[in-house]
Every structure is written in structure tokens, then in C-alpha cells.
Amino acid sequence: MQQPAPNDPSRVGHYRVVALLGSGGMGRVYLGTDPSGFPAAVKVVRAEYAYDPGFRERFARELELAQRVYGNYTPRVLAADTSGQTPWLATEYVMGPSLQDLVQDTGPLPEHAVRFMGRGIAQALERVHATGLVHRDLKPGNVMVSAAGPQVIDFGIARAMGDAQGGEEERIIGTPGYMAPEAVNGEESGPAADVFALGGVLVHALTGSGPFGDGHPSAVLYRIGNLEPDLSGVPASLRGIVAACLEKDPGRRPDAAQVLQALGGPTAPAATAAAWLPPAAAARIDGVAREYENAVRSSSVSGGKGTLGRSLLIAGAAAVALVMVAGVGVWAARDAGLIGSGPGEAAPEPEPESPQRDVCDPSEHIAPEFTEAANEEMTAPNDDEGMFHTGFSNDGEVLAVAGTGGVALWDWREQEELALIETEIAPLKGHPQFSADDCLLAYASDDGAYVYSLESGEVTVFSEGYEVGSVAFTPDNAQLVVGNYDLQVDSGVLVYDLETGELVTTYTDGGRTIVSVAVSPDGGHIAAQDILDTSTIWNTGTGENVASGEDIPNTDTRALSFADEETLVYPDVNGAHSQNVVSDVEQSTSFLAEDLEEGFSMHEHEYSLEADRVYATYLPEDLDPEKGFMKVWEYSTGEELTAEADEGFMWEIAVHPQGEVIIGVPATGNGMWVVDAQEMRILDRFF
Numbered sequence: 001m002q003q004p005a006p007n008d009p010s011r012v013g014h015y016r017v018v019a020l021l022g023s024g025g026m027g028r029v030y031l032g033t034d035p036s037g038f039p040a041a042v043k044v045v046r047a048e049y050a051y052d053p054g055f056r057e058r059f060a061r062e063l064e065l066a067q068r069v070y071g072n073y074t075p076r077v078l079a080a081d082t083s084g085q086t087p088w089l090a091t092e093y094v095m096g097p098s099l100q101d102l103v104q105d106t107g108p109l110p111e112h113a114v115r116f117m118g119r120g121i122a123q124a125l126e127r128v129h130a131t132g133l134v135h136r137d138l139k140p141g142n143v144m145v146s147a148a149g150p151q152v153i154d155f156g157i158a159r160a161m162g163d164a165q166g167g168e169e170e171r172i173i174g175t176p177g178y179m180a181p182e183a184v185n186g187e188e189s190g191p192a193a194d195v196f197a198l199g200g201v202l203v204h205a206l207t208g209s210g211p212f213g214d215g216h217p218s219a220v221l222y223r224i225g226n227l228e229p230d231l232s233g234v235p236a237s238l239r240g241i242v243a244a245c246l247e248k249d250p251g252r253r254p255d256a257a258q259v260l261q262a263l264g265g266p267t268a269p270a271a272t273a274a275a276w277l278p279p280a281a282a283a284r285i286d287g288v289a290r291e292y293e294n295a296v297r298s299s300s301v302s303g304g305k306g307t308l309g310r311s312l313l314i315a316g317a318a319a320v321a322l323v324m325v326a327g328v329g330v331w332a333a334r335d336a337g338l339i340g341s342g343p344g345e346a347a348p349e350p351e352p353e354s355p356q357r358d359v360c361d362p363s364e365h366i367a368p369e370f371t372e373a374a375n376e377e378m379t380a381p382n383d384d385e386g387m388f389h390t391g392f393s394n395d396g397e398v399l400a401v402a403g404t405g406g407v408a409l410w411d412w413r414e415q416e417e418l419a420l421i422e423t424e425i426a427p428l429k430g431h432p433q434f435s436a437d438d439c440l441l442a443y444a445s446d447d448g449a450y451v452y453s454l455e456s457g458e459v460t461v462f463s464e465g466y467e468v469g470s471v472a473f474t475p476d477n478a479q480l481v482v483g484n485y486d487l488q489v490d491s492g493v494l495v496y497d498l499e500t501g502e503l504v505t506t507y508t509d510g511g512r513t514i515v516s517v518a519v520s521p522d523g524g525h526i527a528a529q530d531i532l533d534t535s536t537i538w539n540t541g542t543g544e545n546v547a548s549g550e551d552i553p554n555t556d557t558r559a560l561s562f563a564d565e566e567t568l569v570y571p572d573v574n575g576a577h578s579q580n581v582v583s584d585v586e587q588s589t590s591f592l593a594e595d596l597e598e599g600f601s602m603h604e605h606e607y608s609l610e611a612d613r614v615y616a617t618y619l620p621e622d623l624d625p626e627k628g629f630m631k632v633w634e635y636s637t638g639e640e641l642t643a644e645a646d647e648g649f650m651w652e653i654a655v656h657p658q659g660e661v662i663i664g665v666p667a668t669g670n671g672m673w674v675v676d677a678q679e680m681r682i683l684d685r686f687f
Contacts, residue, residue, distance in 0.1 A: 004030070012042045012088050013079055022524065022541060031093065031292075039093040039292070040078050050086050059087050068131045072269050073124040074152050075144075094151045095292055096285045099201065100140035100542065103208050106280040111235045114205045116276045117143075117150045119267045121198055122260035124152040129191040129256055136189070138197035139178040140204045141542045147285050148269035149276070175544075176217035177210040177224075181248045184221050192250035195259060199229075199245025207233035211246060214508075217545070360439035360455060362398040363411055363418055367457030370419035374408070378417045378686055380672075381405035390654040390663060391432040399654065399663060402430035402443055409454075412663065412674070415686060421452060431557040435473040440498070442480060444468040444557065449482045451498065462496045469515045470557035475523045479504060483514030483528055483557075493517060493528045493538075507538045507545075516559040518568070525582060527560045527568055535560065535570060537581050547581040553602070561607050563635070569607040575616050576605045578635065591633040591640075593618065603628070604653060611659025611677045612636050617649055625649050625667035632680060643680055650675070 004010075004020050008028070011017060015032030021041060022029050027049070032042040049055045060082040070076045075092040082089075096102075099117075103109065109117070121143060128135055135142075137154060144151040180196035183189040203211040211229030212220050229246045231239055241262040247253045260266065273282035382388045382403025389402045399412045404427055409419040426446040433442045442451045448461040449468045462482055469485030474495075482494045491506035492514050513531040520526075525546070529535045533554055537547040553559070553571045561569045566582035574596050579588040591614045593602070605616040614633045619625065628649025631642045650664030650673060661683065662675045674684040 009044070012044055013081060013090070015040055015042050015079075015090060017042070032090065034078075038078075039095075040090040041075075041093045042088060042090045045087045047086065056082060056087060059089070063089055065133060069124070069128045069133060071124060071127045072148075073120040073150055074127070093292075094144040094146050094153070095289050096144055096146040096151075097288065098141050098542065099143040099145055099150070099205060102145050102281055102284060103140065103205060104543070106278075106284055108208045108233075109205050109281065110278055111206070111238060113277050113281070114202055115238065115263055116267060116270070117145075117205060118198070118202050119260060119263045119265070120150040120269075121152055121201065122256050122263060123266055124150075125191070125194050125198065125256035126260060128152075129194070134190055135194050135197075136183075137175055137178075138194055138201060139175045140201055141175075141544060143201060145277075145281075145285065147273040147282075147289070148271075149267075176220045177212055177214075179221070179224060180250065181225050182250055184225050190250070191255060192253045195245050195253045195256060196247075196250070198256075198259065199242050202238065202242050202245070203229065203231065203234060206235070206238070209233075211242075217548070359437045362393045362395070362409065362434065362438045362441075362454055365439070365455040366409070366419045367453075367455060369457050370409070370421055370454070373420040373422050374417045375420065376417070378410050378415055379408065381408045381420065381422075388652070388665075389431040390652055391434065392654055392657055392663075393434045393438045394436060394657055395438060396657045396660065398438075400432035400434070400441060402432045404430075407432055407441065407443065407452075412686075419454075423450070431470065433471055433473060435477045436475050437477050439477070440473065442471045442473065444471050444483070444485075449480060449496075451480060460498075460501060462501070463494060469513065470517045472517045472519050474519055475521060481517050481519055481526060483517040485513050485515070485531075492530065492536075493526060495526075505543065507536075507543070515554040516557050518560040518562055520562040520565050522565045524565055525562070527562065527570075527581075529554050529560055529570075535568075537568065539582075549581075555602065555604055558606065563607060563609065569605075569614065571602060571605055573601045575602055575631070575633075576607070576614055578607075578614075589635070589638040591616065591631075591635075591638060593631055604651075606653055606655045606662075607635065608655045608657075608659045608677060609635075610657065611655070613641070613655075613659065613677060615653060615655065615662065617651075617653065619649070625651065625669070628667055630680070 004017055008020060009017055012030065012032060015034055017030045017032055019031045020028060021031050027043060027045040030042045030044065032040050034040065045059060063077065063080050063082055067077050075094055078090045078092060080089040081087060125135065138152065142152065142154040144153055178197040178200040180189055180193035183193050200210050211231065212223040212227070213230065231243060234242050241259060244254050245259060254262070270276045273285040277285065380388045380401055380403055382405055391400045397411065398418065399410045401408045401410060402425060404425055406423045406425065407421040407430070408417055410416065411418055425443065429445050430443040434440070439454060440451055441454055442449060446467045448464040448466060449471045451460045451462065462480055463484065466484065466486040468482055470483035472481045474481065478498060480496045480498055482496065484492055484494060491508045493507040495504045496502065497504050507526065514528050515531055516529040518527045524540055525537055526540055527535060527537045529552060531554055533550060533552050535549045535552045536545055538544065539546050553573055555571045559571050563569055563578055566580050567578055567587065568581045569576055569578045572592060575590070575592040577588060577590050596618065599621045600618050603617045603619040605614060607614050612635045614635050615630060617628060617630050619628045630649060631640065633640050649667045653662050653664035655662050656677060659677050662677050663672055666673050672686040673682055675681065676683055
């Protein structure tokens with residue numbers, strides 16, 4: 001849960017906006033309260049989709065679906081407006097985490113709790129199927145857990161049984177690990193596919209893992225079609241019905257009503273969480289209710305939008321309860337949560353005001369030991385054998401230059417060295433990264449991820465003793481994302497709390513030797529690339545792997561960057577691509593050197609939002625910089641803007657955050673060039 005942005009509405013219909021729960025492919029989801037104080041999860045469509053008649057039809061269809069499936073174990077639609085200037089939909093706020101988060105946070109559930117939960121889900125499916133619908137994406141992330149019992153959510157990709165297949169409907173629909181074999185094979189799937197998924201959900205609740213294991217989606221899908229499920233952790237009393245649900249032949253599976261009877265028959269919602277959940281899980285549910293009350297109370301005291309600080313509720317609880325109408329597809333992402341509550345991690349209570357600055361001036365707020373070590377003239381802190389790396393502060397006024405001898409901070413306009421952090425950095429390591437508030441500076445090294453407080457001089461080492469490939473700060477300045485490069489560590493991406501130093505969560509679906517990490521502007525997604533040229537994107541609210549790609553060159557630690565919440569800019573041998581990797585919106589642009597000579601390939605690329613440019617440098621196989629060159633494209637159109645006679649090749653280019661200049665090392669390796677980011681002409685030279 002986050003503080004609403006300045007441009008977020010204060011009211012939607014008759015609901016007062018309390019907080020932002022998350023954002024999805026087609027809009028944003030808010031926690032709202034009606035005039036009586038009753039809470040709701042309010043979904044608001046983005047303006048660009050509100051003018052699409054086809055989208056309005058799909059949105060109205062989702063509303064109709066949600067109204068048809070309401071029961072004790074599915075959230076109720078409270079209000080909606082599908083024909084107004086900005087369509088919106090409000091449903092009951094599920095006060096609890098997803099089953100996926102609950103199990104990851106408190107451990108697998110005991111048999112009696114899973115039996116009760118299974119009865120509730122089976123009742124929901126029985127009602128869904130009786131109304132002529134199929135859910136098609138039942139999974140632990142789409143089962144919310146409240147004190148009263150489970151709540152089955154996300155009917156955004158449900159369809160009516162008997163609908164004609166064709167067009168978009170022919171695409172694979174579902175989530176690897178919980179898809180029925182018939183769906184994996186692209187065959188017609190009906191209610192039996194939901195029963196198969198129910199069997200998988202029960203196994204996950206009992207063991208903490210799906211019946212077909214984890215790993216790359218293609219490997220999981222292969223196991224579903226060819227191997228038997230792993231039921232070793234399922235109690236004998238439940239193994240029979242679970243095995244029946246997971247039959248590969250849909251004709252041999254029981255229907256939802258038969259599953260319900262096998263589990264004990266219909267059941268009423270529970271009076272309290274403690275009545276059916278173990279103590280740790282019940283405490284988690286009760287804690288969410290208390291944090292919700294604090295959020296509403298904080299909003300009431302402030303007289304409008306809540307003053308939430310970093311966060312008050314677990315990310316993804318109610319946010320997941322309302323997925324935007326984003327169509328279908330295996331890689332369709334769910335609503336983004338605040339990064340750092342991570343899968344299954346409750347957010348901390350709000351803290352007293354910190355004496356730390358909201359924003360730092362990296363040219364002034366510098367520790368004395370750093371300023372005293374500065375050279376009289378700008379000096380690259382590296383030896384003759386070491387390449388140095390550069391990065392701009394977010395205000396664009398300071399350039400950090402990292403080499404084997406430390407990190408120097410330069411006022412690049414005045415050509416003055418402001419500070420020097422004297423430390424040893426391994427060759428080819430040390431790409432400097434400023435936090436969003438410019439108060440911290442981080443770099444990757446062969447013995448950990450180093451984070452310096454520029455004003456206090458304090459240094460903290462994360463993943464100490466292990467080789468790190470890349471680092472990135474989260475947009476809220478609360479966490480550090482570390483790309484592991486050490487085979488001794490199982491996890492590829494690790495997320496640390498900057499205040500406590502604790503490991504918050506890990507992401508392991510991709511490779512373990514990570515060379516580049518990136519965080520989306522809203523913190524809802526993390527992208528990582530491993531040394532085997534595979535890139536992976538995770539939803540930080542659910543922990544799910546939402547997209548992946550292979551054969552993507554690992555050029556450097558800044559190979560991946562988000563253009564917006566859903567669009568990733570990533571490298572190609574011939575240039576770069578921009579693609580929506582989160583929702584199923586077909587949106588992509590290529591920036592490729594069509595006339596590239598044989599033997600040449602892209603060396604480095606940078607994207608600039610403010611300049612609306614994509615820059616790429618090219619080198620031959622022998623890496624001779626004298627033969628290198630640069631190309632430039634307009635990002636919004638993909639049009640190449642390269643001048644007939646450019647200034648030549650530059651190593652280690654850094655693009656000013658406001659798109660003003662590019663600073664890099666010329667092909668000779670001597671000094672640095674300051675180049676106009678629009679016209680690509682040299683403005684100045686350093687030493």
C-alpha cells in the first residue's frame with residue numbers, strides 16, 4: 001500500500017481514496033471508503049483505454065462476470081460505472097494476503113485448515129461452473145485468505161463455457177504449474193481444468209510448492225504433460241481426492257461438487273481466523289486488519305489521502321483482488337505491489353519522522369572525509385589497467401566516476417572534483433548508482449554490494465564476501481536490489497532493506513549469475529539478466545515470474561532499463577528493443593542498425609526518457625575502438641536520427657537524466673567527452 005500520487009484522484013464515485021494498492025496493465029487500484037466507512041478495492045481504468053470502445057466492452061463484461069459469480073467465497077461487486085468518462089469498478093476489500101504470500105510467510109497449512117479452505121474454493125467453483133463460466137487461472141495468488149475463509153478472485157480472463165474459440169482465445173491461458181494438460185496442449189478446456197488447478201492449490205497449501213515443482217515455465221509445463229505429480233507431502237486422508245483432481249485425462253476428474261463432498265460438504269464462513277487457521281497464520285490475518293485500521297485512521301486525521309510513509313499494509317493483498325482487464329496470456333502480470341513487502345513479507349509499522357533529508361544535494365551534502373580526499377583537479381580514480389565507470393546523480397549536477405582506486409564525484413559543469421571515496425574496486429566492477437533521493441551511492445564489487453551515505457560517510461556492505469554483478473535502488477529509497485554473480489549463492493536476485501540490512505526477499509526463477517538488474521518506476525517489477533543471456537521479470541507484489549526472454553546479449557550492468565511501469569528496454573546484437581513485458585498489450589519498438597557490417601555488434605546502449613532517445617555504440621570483433629561508431633534513434637517513433645558524420649565511438653557512456661548531455665570516454669581512451677544528447681556534437685573535453 002502506498003501514498004497516492006499527486007495526480008491520483010481524491011474520490012472515485014462516492015468512494016474516498018485512502019491509498020494506492022497497486023497498478024496493472026490497464027489502470028490503478030485504490031483502497032477506498034464509502035460515506036459509511038465501508039472499505040472497497042476500487043479499480044480505475046487508465047485514460048488512454050477509456051476511449052477505446054472495445055476495451056469498454058471488455059470492462060463491462062468483467063463487471064457482468066464478477067456479478068454472476070458472487071457467493072460466500074468470492075468478493076462482491078459493490079458499485080461500478082462502465083459508461084462514464086473514466087470507467088471504474090469497486091468490489092469488497094479482502095482483508096488478508098494471498099494464499100501464496102501466507103504460505104511463504106508462515107509456512108504450509110495443516111490438514112484441517114486446508115480441508116476447510118478447499119471446501120470454500122470448491123463451493124466457489126461449483127457456483128462459477130453453474131453460471132456457465134470457467135475461471136481458467138486458479139492458483140495460490142488468486143486465492144485470498146481472510147478471517148472468514150478463502151476468497152477466489154480474478155475473473156478477468158474467465159470465459160463463458162461454449163464460447164467460440166478463435167483469435168486471441170487460441171492463445172495459452174493460465175499460469176505454469178496450475179494449468180491442466182489439455183490447456184498446456186492448446187486444447188479446449190472447461191470446468192475440469194479448474195478442478196485440476198484446485199488440486200494444485202491444495203498441494204501448494206499443504207507443502208509450500210506446486211505438484212509439478214518450480215523452475216523454468218517450459219520445464220514445469222513438460223512435467224504437467226508427461227510426469228506424475230509429487231504428492232509426497234500430502235496427508236493420506238487427502239491424497240486420494242487431490243490425485244483425482246490432478247488426473248491428466250479431464251474425463252476422469254471429479255467435478256467441483258464431487259470435490260466439495262469429498263472434502264466434507266458445504267461449509268459456512270468462519271467466525272474468526274483462529275477458528276480454522278494455525279496461530280501464526282491467524283496472527284497474520286489479524287495483523288492485516290489492524291494495519292488497515294491504522295491506514296484509514298491516518299487518512300481521516302490528515303483529512304484526505306492517507307499519510308502512509310513507506311507502507312502500512314502488505315503489498316498485493318487487496319491489490320491482487322482486482323486485476324485490471326488485461327486480456328489473456330501465460331505472461332500476463334498481476335497488479336503490482338510496493339516492492340519490498342516482497343512475497344509474504346508484512347510491511348513495518350509507520351515510524352517517527354526521520355532526521356534524514358527527503359532529498360540530498362550531492363554537490364553539498366558530502367562527508368568531510370570525502371571532500372578532504374578530493375584532488376585539486378578532476379582525476380579518474382583508476383590505474384592504467386583499469387576501466388572506469390560513470391553515472392549521473394538524479395539531479396544531473398554530479399557525475400560519479402568509479403575506478404580501481406575508488407569513486408570520485410565531479411561537478412561536471414564547473415570541472416571540479418568535489419569528493420573522493422577512497423576504496424579498492426575490482427577491475428570491471430563498480431558501476432556507480434545513486435539512490436532516488438541522491439543521498440546514497442552504491443556499486444557492485446567482487447566481495448559484496450557497497451552502499452555509502454554521502455553525507456555521513458557511513459558504508460554498509462550487503463551480500464558481504466560474495467561477488468555481485470549489479471545493483472539498483474528501489475524508487476522509494478527503502479531497498480537495494482542486488483544481482484548475484486557468485487555460484488555459491490542459490491538466489492539470482494536479492495532484495496535488502498537499507499535501514500535494517502535484512503534480506504527481504506529473493507527471486508530465483510532466472511539464472512544465478514546476474515549481470516544486470518532494473519526496477520520499474522513504480523517499484524512493481526524487477527528485471528534481471530544472467531550471464532547466459534536470459535532475462536526475467538518478476539512482479540514484486542506476488543513474487544511471480546511474469547515474463548522471460550532468451551538470447552538477449554548481456555552487454556553491461558545497465559543493459560536493462562524500464563521506460564515505464566510495463567515497458568522494458570533491452571539489448572540486441574544489432575541495437576535495442578522496447579517492449580511491453582508485463583501485460584498482453586502488443587507494444588514494441590526496435591532500434592536496430594539495419595546496415596550493420598559483418599563482424600560488428602552492439603557494445604552498449606542507453607535510453608533517455610527526457611531526451612526521448614536511444615543511443616547505441618558498436619564495435620568490431622577485435623574491439624578496435626577506432627573502428628567503433630554510435631547510432632541514435634527517437635524512442636517514441638523508432639526513427640533513426642544518426643547524423644551522417646557523428647563524433648565517433650565512446651566507451652562507458654552516461655546519459656544525463658534530463659537528457660541534456662552524454663559523457664563518455666573517446667576511442668583513444670584519453671580524457672572524457674561531453675556531447676550534446678540531441679545534436680550529438682562535442683561540447684567540451686575533460687583533461
